[in-house]
Amino acid sequence: MLEDIGHLLVHANTLSKAKQITTFIYRHTLLINMIRKFANSYDLIRAGVTRFATSYLTLSRMHELKMILRSMFVSEEWLNSPFAKKSDGKKVENLGGDAKFWDAIVFCLKSVIPLVKVLRLVDGDAKSAMGYTFEAMDRAKEKIAKNFDDVSSRYKEYGR
Template structure:
């Protein structure tokens, strides 16, 4: 038998490692043998499993020092957010928490990455890592199937029609590519050819359904795709269906009249700053205009906000400041 390797002496002369004494059911402590640390232990970055609990259980002067140190650290993190104008919800990302954990494991003296490293070296490594993750997603596509999704939108700045293609599976969604379809999207046959090529790229045997908007050209392209590939299903986008339903509802005469009045009042209030401040005083700082992803959803959500705050708005037009102003005298 191979003899066990010799134990290394503890390299840390400043503090001895204490034994951990958990209690069994009978209340007696079971003393664990101290683990002897070797030279490679100084390079291990995994924190002890009870580190967080130990911090929470600190009391007295140690607890106060730990609280002050955390507050100082959090203020430094917050200052970085404020200086660069980062969105506060970035703090909810798992990558943000992972970053802080890795910085804490590294310890003092960390040299931060340079701008060149961020935009060239580290970015290339991250891209390579993402590609390796996609390989795992493709295995999921082959075993459980997937949905090919297209999300069309128009860039109003450069006047181009763009389509983002994504693949969704039980493992999650993956962005595939974004294409300029300005010369394709209006022709159902050309758009069908584009969808057909994307199915081949993802793998015909993997794709269960293709999800697109339900505009007339998309519907025709979906029908052509189902005719060529009988095992595929074309599915209209539910969000786009709801948007078109709201558009049709907005064409009803009394609904259309209410929306027009709502849009006029909203535009009038927001174009006069003193009136806008008065409105916010009566609505508790709430806004009337509630933007959404689509124009029709925005109109109906704003109309619902008017209905919700109608009593406050009625009080405003009976207010002395309103009656003394020029606004009630205007047509």
């Protein structure tokens, strides 16, 4: 289900941009240390039950650390680093400052976090009853609708 949602245009673009940022940072030890310093030792990447859950949990973490990431990209430490002068670094810096990117993250999270919670429930060590799983899916659908102010045209793609 998350894989299918991940192929929707806004999700695919947003996940791709987030991956560019995380890949760039995690390829360079200096940048890993810099983000950890700014984020009080938090990491950008969060592990999940599946590869797609991990992608969305990472989006969630990026959203939590939005101001920290943006602060890092305007800090003296960043500006004095060799990465700020390279084209890849400038591209990542621009993504971090792009309001549309952050809005897209919020949109994506509104549509999938309720489903990720259900996935965690059914993947847990304790086996839940089928009825409880159906109830959790119903609640997830209701939460998605509520996240989009019950305007069905905004979330109908997720109801398949």
